Amino acid sequence: MENESVRKFTYFQYFKGMGLPVYIKVNLSSFSSELVDFLKSLKFDEMGSSEVDDLIESFDTDKFAKLLTLEEATPGIMRQIGDYSESDRFGAESIYPKENYSVYRFKGLALMLYGHSFKEWQMGCSDGFGSERFHLNSKIIIQRYLSWALAPLGILGVWGVPVEEGMVTMKPRRSEGEVVFIDIFKRWIYTQDGHKKLKSNFKFLKLDSSLKDRSIKMKTDHLIPMLTEHCTYFGYGGLSVATRQMIQNVSRNYEGYIYPVESFQPRTDLSL
Known part of the structure; x- marks a missing residue:
């Protein structure tokens, strides 16, 4: 430069x-x-x-x-x-x-x-x-x-919005372009609201309009394709090797749940 x-x-x-x-x-x-x-x-x-x-x-x-x-x-x-x-x-x-x-x-x-x-x-x-x-x-x-x-810094981007439990994964336009960036190694999350520590009980949530008054815990082999689908990384040949490894890492260490749509709460304001 x-x-x-x-x-x-x-x-x-x-x-x-x-x-x-x-x-x-x-x-x-x-x-x-x-x-x-x-x-x-x-x-x-x-x-x-x-x-x-x-x-x-x-x-x-x-x-x-x-x-x-x-x-x-x-x-x-x-x-x-x-x-x-x-x-x-x-x-x-x-x-x-x-x-x-x-x-x-x-x-x-x-x-x-x-x-x-x-x-x-x-x-x-x-x-x-x-x-x-x-x-x-x-x-x-x-x-x-x-x-x-x-x-390359070990930070994974997932389309969606932050909530108290973790994040709700969404399509880019459904989330209005919002992303949650997860620092795998330093354990931070970054969003347009601010940054905060990545908690051990952080959860990936998927909303389902057919569910009523209950949630379903996702198996790891279901969480991986969900995160792959909602990952912000965009490449000609698909996800990079490093990005796939990050998705596998978070899928092993954090939980995913399918939640009923009516349980969705507006995202937490991390700037407070």
Whole structure:
């Protein structure tokens, strides 16, 4: 990473106080004024000038560091983002593997170049990225970035919302783009509400409208496919080996339950 002669970029760090080496860099003048609040809602904290200087100095020596640069897409890139692709029939998201990197596209909104052997990734996107109009889709894109960047640290992302018992797993749109990130080794959980210690009695919950006044404990061989289905990691060839190992780890150490829908309570506010 080079120190810019003119500091036109603003830097953000994911859960800055927790020391996670995951960053976003953006020239805010290219985007909607809503972008800063959007990033902060996902727990990306703005960095001060001295913190940015420290980052630039130490970036190359931190083997887990990842930096995503957000840029307004050029007209040519926007055409690629909007053009029809055969993969569109499977959904808005797609990944194309290249020789040393991959291309992630969210149709109509963003195109990201990333490679797990590279520290700096780039994304061209609509100037409305992060605005209310594109809020959910922008959120999904940033959660994908976090999933790829955090996986080497032993942090697993699962679509869903936190509750007192643990978390309720959901489809991305049902959860409104919310994710619970679970640090397997340091035993933390990270959500858009904040962070807290991962308790030994943490539970994965699945809601079922057919159940009444009872819950069903899931067997490990049922919990693994459920977590695989709701995992935020997205790869051309499926889940990475490390991600599959994390799913197996949490499935052995934590319990899963099928709960009746009416028992669902709003998520706990971890910021309190």
